[in-house]
Amino acid sequence: MNVPASAGVPILRLGDVLVTGLLNELDDKSAVAFTEELTARITSDRARGVLIDISRLEIVDSFVARTLMELTTMARLLGARVIVAGMRPPVAITLVELGLQLTGVETALNAEQGMAALGWHQSLQPSGGVLREFRTE
């Protein structure tokens, strides 16, 4: 894999969806590295969807909000749809009071629902009840 600068956050590919997440300790440098890595992966993996899990974020300040909005716009310009999933309820309350609505950023309650919105569904296997992911389309 040709990953020039790593933000230390894994970016996994499932079909044409990239799955990743933000860590609590996001600083300017790792935000820039993450943005570059993710946009490069969208192109190289021909991704059409990106799931960004933020359930580990204890706060979202205006810096993280700006990062999420910019990532969403960049991905859209590259033809990929971003869904930000798993925001904690206190974070949602604080963001609104802060005056930030993450305009233009699609959200989902959790990673599972975010993946469903991107076309992935979870189903019960008839034999043994094993959970399996499959792709509709």
Place this chain on the structure above:
Amino acid sequence: MSSARSSDHASGLGTVVRDVAEAEGSTSVHQVRTEEDLLTVRHAVRAATVRAGFSIVDQTRVVTAASELARNAYIHGGGGTVTIDHLMARGTAGLRLTITDDGPGIADIGAALADGFTTGAGLGHGLGGARRLMNDFDVRSAPGQGTTVIATRWASR
């Protein structure tokens, strides 16, 4: 030197200054010189909110406000200090954040507090947004004389 002060009168606590006591031995001072310092400040403020018995929503409000204000001091003020004080007023715990920098200062505090005002790369919600997350908010600044923000939040009951 100009200043702007706001107080959340719903609680009524912020205005009763003489009843406010600083809990003994409960002041901590943190330098903001690097990006890593911003994370250190967040951790220290989080620990203080937990110690003060704040709810998870109040914890999140205060840590977010501290993050905005410390980042302002770092980016616009060229670094500064964050002082955390534990307060007690009529049985209610509070936290006071004092963020000081020796940067260029703010010429028009009223404009700086308005949403959408930005001289940097942020979203322009830092100062005004942080004010909404706290009960009391006081900005003192003048061109060439740095900026001091004093912000207090009381535990919700």
